[in-house]
Each structure stands twice: as C-alpha cells, then as structure tokens.
Amino acid sequence: MLQNSNATANLAVKDLEKAKAFYEGTLGLSQVGDMGGELIVYKSGDTLINVYHSQYAGTNKATAVTWTVGDQIEPIVKSLRSRGVSFEHYDMPGLTLEGDIHVGDGMKVAWFRDPDGNILNLVDK
Numbered sequence: 001m002l003q004n005s006n007a008t009a010n011l012a013v014k015d016l017e018k019a020k021a022f023y024e025g026t027l028g029l030s031q032v033g034d035m036g037g038e039l040i041v042y043k044s045g046d047t048l049i050n051v052y053h054s055q056y057a058g059t060n061k062a063t064a065v066t067w068t069v070g071d072q073i074e075p076i077v078k079s080l081r082s083r084g085v086s087f088e089h090y091d092m093p094g095l096t097l098e099g100d101i102h103v104g105d106g107m108k109v110a111w112f113r114d115p116d117g118n119i120l121n122l123v124d125k
Helices: 016-026 072-082
Strands: 008-014 030-034 037-044 046-051 062-069 096-098 101-104 106-113 119-123
Touching: 008 016, 008 030, 008 062, 016 030, 016 046, 037 106, 062 106, 072 101
Parallel strands: 008 046, 062 119
Antiparallel strands: 030 037, 037 046, 096 101, 101 106, 106 119
C-alpha cells in the first residue's frame, strides 16, 4: 500500500531559530520550506525533514533520523565534531567504540543529538 510513497522525517524542537542554526549551519541542510514560523522543511538527499515547534520536543529516547553516508562516516564525524557536535557513546553488544564511531559486524555507526535532544545518527551502510 505505501511501498511506492515517499516518507518524511519529523523532528520536534522547542526553539526554531536554534534548530535552524543547527540543521543549516552545523549539518549543512538546505531549507526548502517554511510554514509560518512553526515548521521548517529541509532537504537531505531525496528526503525531506520537517523540523517543527512542539512542547514535546526532546521526549523521544530513540533514534529519530539516520543518514546513510557510506565510506564518508569518518570525515563527516570529524567535521561535525569540529563544529561542536558531541557524539553519544553507548555500550552495545557486538559493537566496539573507536573514537566516536561504534564498529562491529561489518557496520560503522555514530550517534549525536540536536539541541533539543533528538537522537540522530550516521551509518556507513
């Protein structure tokens, strides 16, 4: 039923201006829409990400958005770190932490948060 339809990620934030600085300035995403100061739409590859104002911002304790970046994970992590992004370090079975990147079972992944605590990640596959 939905297999041929595109999906859009939705991220709740408390402060749209702070979120805009992070998603545009830090992550380098391009804004493609603005809905009356309550919602900013970003484009990342072929994906749209709605960043919207909500009193429930930061309450999700699971990964909200994943970027598949291939063999660019190391330079992207390094670049984000130089822009002030702090990476999450988790104790997960089968994964070893190498710097800020979790490695294991043919996979590399790095988690970080936006200013409202939304969990984002990069994966090599």
